[in-house]
Amino acid sequence: xxxxxxxxxxxxxxxxxxxxxxxxxxxxxxxxxxxxxxxxxxxxxxxxxxxxxxxxxxxxxxxxxxxxxxxxxxxxxxxxxxxxxxxxxxxxxxxxxxxxxxxxxxxxxxxxxxxxxxxxxxxx
Amino acid sequence: xxxxxxxxxxxxxxxxxxxxxxxxxxxxxxxxxxxxxxxxxxxxxxxxxxxxxxxxxxxxxxxxxxxxxxxxxxxxxxxxxxxxxxxxxxxxxxxxxxxxxxxxxxxxxxxxxxxxxxxxxxxxxxxxxxxxxxxxx
Numbered sequence: 001x002x003x004x005x006x007x008x009x010x011x012x013x014x015x016x017x018x019x020x021x022x023x024x025x026x027x028x029x030x031x032x033x034x035x036x037x038x039x040x041x042x043x044x045x046x047x048x049x050x051x052x053x054x055x056x057x058x059x060x061x062x063x064x065x066x067x068x069x070x071x072x073x074x075x076x077x078x079x080x081x082x083x084x085x086x087x088x089x090x091x092x093x094x095x096x097x098x099x100x101x102x103x104x105x106x107x108x109x110x111x112x113x114x115x116x117x118x119x120x121x122x123x124x
Numbered sequence: 125x126x127x128x129x130x131x132x133x134x135x136x137x138x139x140x141x142x143x144x145x146x147x148x149x150x151x152x153x154x155x156x157x158x159x160x161x162x163x164x165x166x167x168x169x170x171x172x173x174x175x176x177x178x179x180x181x182x183x184x185x186x187x188x189x190x191x192x193x194x195x196x197x198x199x200x201x202x203x204x205x206x207x208x209x210x211x212x213x214x215x216x217x218x219x220x221x222x223x224x225x226x227x228x229x230x231x232x233x234x235x236x237x238x239x240x241x242x243x244x245x246x247x248x249x250x251x252x253x254x255x256x257x258x259x260x261x
Contacts, residue, residue, distance in 0.1 A: 024156070030256075030257065036244055121237055122234070
C-alpha cells in the first residue's frame with residue numbers, strides 16, 4: 001500500500017507555528033477610557049456640585065480656584081468626593097494646552113475615583 | 125535458568141504525536157491572532173497610571189493625531205471637517221465601536237477639542253485615550 005510520507009508534517013506545522021508566533025501582537029492597547037456626552041445633551045447642574053479644574057498652557061493647574069501641583073490633584077479630589085458624592089469635575093484647558101498635561105490631570109482624577117468628569121470646550 | 129525478555133522496549137520517546145501537538149498550538153495561534161492592520165502616524169503616547177485595557181481589538185477603531193495637528197484614520201489622512209463623516213460610517217457598521225485616540229503628548233488641546241466635537245457629531249461616544257503605563261511613582 002502506498003502512503004504519503006508524513007514525516008515532514010511536523011516541520012511544516014512548526015514553520016506555520018513560528019510564523020504565527022512572530023506575527024502575533026500580544027501588546028493590548030491600553031488607555032484612559034471616557035464616554036463622551038451626546039450632542040445637545042446639556043444639563044443644568046447646581047453650582048455647588050461643580051469643581052472647576054483649569055489647566056493653562058504651561059501645565060499649571062487651578063483646582064477649585066487654588067493653584068495646585070498636578071500630583072496633588074488626586075488627594076484634593078478624594079476629599080472633594082468624600083464631601084459630596086455627586087461632585088462633577090469640569091476640566092477646562094486652553095487651546096494651547098499640551099495633551100500630556102490634560103492626560104495627567106485626567107489620570108489624577110481617575111485615580112481619585114472620580115466618575116463624573118466633564119470636558120469643557122476651551123474658548124481661548 | 126535463563127530468563128529472556130520477550131519484548132525489548134526502546135528507550136526513545138515516541139514522537140509520533142508531535143505533529144498533533146504542534147498543530148494544536150498552531151490552531152490556537154491562528155485563532156487568537158489579530159493582524160496589525162494599520163501602521164499609523166509617528167506619535168509619542170502620553171503616560172498615565174490609571175489605565176484600562178480595551179475590550180476587544182475587533183471593535184476598535186484608531187485615530188492618530190500628531191503634534192502638528194495631522195489626523196489619520198486607517199492610514200489615510202483626514203481633514204478635521206471630514207472626520208465626523210468617516211467615523212459615522214464606521215459607527216453605523218459597528219455600533220459597539222470604541223475609538224482609540226492615539227494622540228501625541230505634545231499635541232495641542234485645540235486639535236483634541238475638534239476631534240471631540242467631531243466624534244460627538246458622529247455619535248462615536250466611547251473614547252479611549254491611548255497611553256503608556258507609567259512605571260515610576
